[in-house]
Amino acid sequence: xxxxxxxxxxxxxxxxxxxxxxxxxxxxxxxxxxxxxxxxxxxxxxxxxxxxxxxxxxxxxxxxxxxxxxxxxxxxxxxxxxxxxxxxxxxxxxxxxxxxxxxxxxxxxxxxxxxxxxxxxxxxxxxxxxxxxxxxxxxxxxxxxxxxxxxxxxxxxxxxxxxxxxxxxxxxxxxxxxxxxxxxxxxxxxxxxxxxxxxxxxxxxxxxxxxxxxxxxxxxxxxxxxxxxxxxxxxxxxxxxxxxxxxxxxxxxxxxxxxxxxxxxxxxxxxxxxxxxxxxxxxxxxxxxxxxxxxxxxxxxxxxxxxxxxxxxxxxxxxxxxxxxxxxxxxxxx
Amino acid sequence: xxxxxxxxxxxxxxxxxxxxxxxxxxxxxxxxxxxxxxxxxxxxxxxxxxxxxxxxxxxxxxxxxxxxxxxxxxxxxxxxxxxxxxxxxxxxxxxxxxxxxxxxxxxxxxxxxxxxxxxxxxxxxxxxxxxxxxxxxxxxxxxxxxxxxxxxxxxxxxxxxxxxxxxxxxxxxxxxxxxxxxxxxxxxxxxxxxxxxxxxxxxxxxxxxxxxxxxxxxxxxxxxxxxxxxxxxxxxxxxxxxxxxxxxxxxxxxxxxxxxxxxxxxxxxxxxxxxxxxxxxxxxxxxxxxxxxxxxxxxxxxxxxxxxxxxxxxxxxxxxxxxxxxxxxxxxxxxxxxxxxxxxxxxxxxxxxxxxxxxxx
Numbered sequence: 038x039x040x041x042x043x044x045x046x047x048x049x050x051x052x053x054x055x056x057x058x059x060x061x062x063x064x065x066x067x068x069x070x071x072x073x074x075x076x077x078x079x080x081x082x083x084x085x086x087x088x089x090x091x092x093x094x095x096x097x098x099x100x101x102x103x104x105x106x107x108x109x110x111x112x113x114x115x116x117x118x119x120x121x122x123x124x125x126x127x128x129x130x131x132x133x134x135x136x137x138x139x140x141x142x143x144x145x146x147x148x149x150x151x152x153x154x155x156x157x158x159x160x161x162x163x164x165x166x167x168x169x170x171x172x173x174x175x176x177x178x179x180x181x182x183x184x185x186x187x188x189x190x191x192x193x194x195x196x197x198x199x200x201x202x203x204x205x206x207x208x209x210x211x212x213x214x215x216x217x218x219x220x221x222x223x224x225x226x227x228x229x230x231x232x233x234x235x236x237x238x239x240x241x242x243x244x245x246x247x248x249x250x251x252x253x254x255x256x257x258x259x260x261x262x263x264x265x266x267x268x269x270x271x272x273x274x275x276x277x278x279x280x281x282x283x284x285x286x287x288x289x290x291x292x293x294x295x296x297x298x299x300x301x302x303x304x305x306x307x308x309x310x311x312x313x314x315x316x317x318x319x320x321x322x323x324x325x326x327x328x329x330x331x332x333x334x335x336x337x338x339x340x341x342x343x344x345x346x347x348x349x350x351x352x353x354x355x356x357x358x359x360x361x362x363x364x365x366x367x368x369x370x371x
Numbered sequence: 372x373x374x375x376x377x378x379x380x381x382x383x384x385x386x387x388x389x390x391x392x393x394x395x396x397x398x399x400x401x402x403x404x405x406x407x408x409x410x411x412x413x414x415x416x417x418x419x420x421x422x423x424x425x426x427x428x429x430x431x432x433x434x435x436x437x438x439x440x441x442x443x444x445x446x447x448x449x450x451x452x453x454x455x456x457x458x459x460x461x462x463x464x465x466x467x468x469x470x471x472x473x474x475x476x477x478x479x480x481x482x483x484x485x486x487x488x489x490x491x492x493x494x495x496x497x498x499x500x501x502x503x504x505x506x507x508x509x510x511x512x513x514x515x516x517x518x519x520x521x522x523x524x525x526x527x528x529x530x531x532x533x534x535x536x537x538x539x540x541x542x543x544x545x546x547x548x549x550x551x552x553x554x555x556x557x558x559x560x561x562x563x564x565x566x567x568x569x570x571x572x573x574x575x576x577x578x579x580x581x582x583x584x585x586x587x588x589x590x591x592x593x594x595x596x597x598x599x600x601x602x603x604x605x606x607x608x609x610x611x612x613x614x615x616x617x618x619x620x621x622x623x624x625x626x627x628x629x630x631x632x633x634x635x636x637x638x639x640x641x642x643x644x645x646x647x648x649x650x651x652x653x654x655x656x657x658x659x660x661x662x663x664x665x666x667x668x669x670x671x672x673x674x675x676x677x678x679x680x681x682x683x684x685x686x687x688x689x690x691x692x693x694x695x696x697x698x699x700x701x702x703x704x705x706x707x708x709x710x711x712x713x714x715x716x717x718x719x720x721x722x723x724x725x726x727x728x729x730x731x732x
Binding site for chain 2: 266267268270271272273274275276277278281285286289290363364365366
């Protein structure tokens with residue numbers, strides 16, 4: 038169990054690093070005060086309160102009273118404290134499950150994220166399932182008859198899907214299936230599971246096709262390599278059928294690259310797929326994130342960074358565990 | 372059953388490559404009686420492994436096979452064409468050189484033995500596992516129950532080769548082909564594995580083809596020996612007869628000189644064969660060994676000698692066999708000119724000459 042403890046410690050360290058970086062960047066690049074007191078935040082209130090500047094009319098109509106408000110806000114939000122102390126306070130709140138409230142509408146960040154994250158996760162799951170359903174059988178077929186017609190055409194089309202940008206693919210699918218044939222709804226609906234599925238097919242496919250192309254190429258190459266192993270020759274000498282050999286001997290040791298990239302892309306998809314969410318108007322995490330950054334919505338951005346980085350790490354942790362399932366030679370202790 | 376278990380006649384195997392057609396096996400014939408064993412000996416590239424893979428139907432699809440191969444009177448190519456499911460792996464099995472790579476690293480030993488039984492013999496999972504344990508015991512692996520649950524990387528090389536043998540024996544084959552079964556193993560383990568193969572063969576009345584580059588491995592073990600070079604049979608004889616004369620064929624003689632002998636002093640140098648084995652692309656004239664042979668005459672370069680019975684049951688394909696008047700004459704002629712007809716300097720053979728005469732240097 039030392040292994041799990043070590044991994045959890047690593048996880049915590051990475052989350053702290055990610056959030057601290059985000060915290061610092063937000064503090065220096067934006068001004069948290071601006072969201073609370075508006076443009077008054079840009080006035081040199083220290084000087085005003087000290088009486089060094091008397092005529093503040095040239096500074097956007099801020100007077101001493103406004104500066105008192107600013108000062109009160111600074112006190113309230115502990116903005117006079119040094120950065121590490123503020124970060125520490127934020128971490129203390131997070132540990133208690135409090136991610137603060139959004140500057141935009143004073144809704145708790147946990148509520149906003151809790152509202153959006155199921156849509157992103159659902160989209161991610163659908164996309165990954167599509168990608169695997171397409172890629173795995175295709176790779177097996179292509180590797181089994183390498184350099185034949187199917188292999189060659191699948192390889193060429195996979196290059197096509199890898200190089201086609203997401204927005205182009207999304208727009209094409211949207212035009213065909215929503216505008217032209219009207220098979221799928223143009224608005225995102227999730228009243229029940231069925232409508233949610235219906236709304237997720239196209240965005241899922243948009244994400245899945247390039248992923249499937251990548252998975253296909255990785256798995257095909259690994260399968261072809263494994264097929265040249267001595268133990269495959271041995272399996273043939275045992276009189277096992279090609280199908281048996283492929284599924285029971287070759288597939289499992291060929292999964293390494295696929296699983297690695299699967300972990301990375303799944304982790305990436307948790308953070309939302311901005312372009313696809315935009316095209317198909319899905320209120321997922323990706324769009325929320327961009328809006329929050331643009332609006333300097335401090336608590337929301339930090340909350341999102343926390344959630345996304347922890348999911349990313351958690352997924353890749355599972356992937357690492359999976360390596361030792363695939364191959365018993367991979368020791369869990371290393 | 373009457374007649375040989377395996378009967379190969381005029382087997383030709385070639386591979387189409389960009390440089391042309393490579394003749395890997397070029398007119399090989401042999402018979403193997405039930406319960407008997409034959410050793411096929413030759414350097415890498417001699418065609419011995421290709422012969423085995425042809426028998427096992429393991430050649431890639433671009434290989435071209437000609438000639439007749441019969442197993443217990445049945446045409447092997449017909450069996451392959453009909454895609455018979457329970458022939459290879461049941462009647463005839465093969466073990467490979469490197470036990471480190473011929474076991475699947477991600478499957479437990481037990482599964483790897485049991486799967487043949489499940490596929491071919493219709494055993495249930497638990498029946499197959501019990502039999503797998505018995506097989507491990509037969510190949511001399513202690514604590515079989517524990518081993519069944521282990522993965523190949525948890526076993527030593529010698530144990531792994533025993534597991535490979537257990538897998539090959541699972542369905543009670545009548546013919547076992549062992550392709551360099553001990554080459555990848557420690558010298559001390561080699562003998563154990565070879566003895567084990569011998570014992571199992573005798574116990575089960577199985578026939579065996581033992582392929583090796585090392586004459587020492589087959590010495591005193593197999594019933595017959597076939598020496599191959601450049602895809603052809605150079606010499607074929609009962610093992611005893613072959614070692615009595617240390618080989619009639621110059622190639623056998625040369626191979627023999629490369630083995631360390633127990634009765635020569637330990638500082639005795641081993642004698643390498645000058646030159647490299649040929650890549651046979653296209654048709655070659657003459658004997659493939661002629662360019663490396665100190666007994667060669669100009670005739671050897673133009674005409675392939677036929678495989679003829681020199682003594683009872685002892686076949687040799689050479690114009691000037693070792694120890695015959697022709698052989699002695701040819702070698703002396705080359706000695707006098709200082710080089711062979713193929714242009715090889717006789718000095719290359721000096722170590723050899725001394726070795727052959729006195730057994731030491």
